[in-house]
Amino acid sequence: MPAAPTPRPPSLTERTIEAVRDGIRNGTFVPGELYSVYQLADRLAVSRSPVREALLRLAETGMxxxxxNRGFRVVLPGARELAEIMAVRVALEVPAAAHAARRAGPQDREALEKEREAMQQAVLDGDEGTFLLHDQHLHGLLLNLAGNSRTIRIIANLRDATRLVGMSTIRTSRSLEEVYAEHLPILTAVEHSDAEAAARAMRRHLESTGKLLLRGAATENDDVDRLWEDYVG
Known part of the structure; x- marks a missing residue:
C-alpha cells in the first residue's frame, strides 16, 4: 500500500491569513481601525504580494x-451580515452532520467523545476559553467526516467573523452548561448513525446560536426573526 503523501506546508498567503485571523481572535486587530499592508508585511517578514492576496481572500469572507492605497479594516458584522453568515453555516454544517452520522467509525466516535469529555470538564471548571476551543474542535471533526476540506476552511473563517460580535453568546445569553447540552443530541445521533437526527440537532444548535448572535448585534431597526426567515428560512 503506497505511503500517504507528505502534507504540503502552508503558503505565505495561507500563513498571512492565519496570522490575521489570530490577530482578530486575540484583539490585536480592532474592528474599525485602519491597518497598513506594509506594516503587516514587515511584522510577518514577508513581501507585500502574499499579504495583499491574503487580504483579498479575507475580504471575500467579509472579515x-x-x-x-490606505490599508485594511477588520469589519464588525451587523445583524444582516450575521444572518448571511448563519445561512452559510446552516447550509454547510447541517448536511455535514448527517454525513458524519453515516460515516463515523469507531476511531471517529472516540475522537468526538474525547472532545465531549473536554467540553464537559471545561463546564465543570467554568473555563470558557477551553470550552470554546473544544467546541470548535468538535465541529471541525464533524466537518472533517463530511470529507470537504474547503468547508472546514469556510466555517473557520465564518466562526472568526462571529467572534467579533462579542466572542460568544456565553454569559450574556446562555451558560456553558446550556451550550454543552445543545451538542449532546448531535453526538448521540452520530453514535447511533442516525443522519436525520444529527441534521435536526445541528440545525437546532445553529438556530439557537444564530438568533442570539443576531439579537446581540441588532439595532432598533432590525427585526431579528424576519432577518432569520429571509436569510436562513
Whole structure:
C-alpha cells in the first residue's frame, strides 16, 4: 500500500491569513481601525504580494475591507451580515452532520467523545476559553467526516467573523452548561448513525446560536426573526 503523501506546508498567503485571523481572535486587530499592508508585511517578514492576496481572500469572507492605497479594516458584522453568515453555516454544517452520522467509525466516535469529555470538564471548571476551543474542535471533526476540506476552511473563517460580535453568546445569553447540552443530541445521533437526527440537532444548535448572535448585534431597526426567515428560512 503506497505511503500517504507528505502534507504540503502552508503558503505565505495561507500563513498571512492565519496570522490575521489570530490577530482578530486575540484583539490585536480592532474592528474599525485602519491597518497598513506594509506594516503587516514587515511584522510577518514577508513581501507585500502574499499579504495583499491574503487580504483579498479575507475580504471575500467579509472579515476585512480593503481601502485602496490606505490599508485594511477588520469589519464588525451587523445583524444582516450575521444572518448571511448563519445561512452559510446552516447550509454547510447541517448536511455535514448527517454525513458524519453515516460515516463515523469507531476511531471517529472516540475522537468526538474525547472532545465531549473536554467540553464537559471545561463546564465543570467554568473555563470558557477551553470550552470554546473544544467546541470548535468538535465541529471541525464533524466537518472533517463530511470529507470537504474547503468547508472546514469556510466555517473557520465564518466562526472568526462571529467572534467579533462579542466572542460568544456565553454569559450574556446562555451558560456553558446550556451550550454543552445543545451538542449532546448531535453526538448521540452520530453514535447511533442516525443522519436525520444529527441534521435536526445541528440545525437546532445553529438556530439557537444564530438568533442570539443576531439579537446581540441588532439595532432598533432590525427585526431579528424576519432577518432569520429571509436569510436562513
Amino acid at each position: 476585512v475591507t480593503i481601502e485602496k
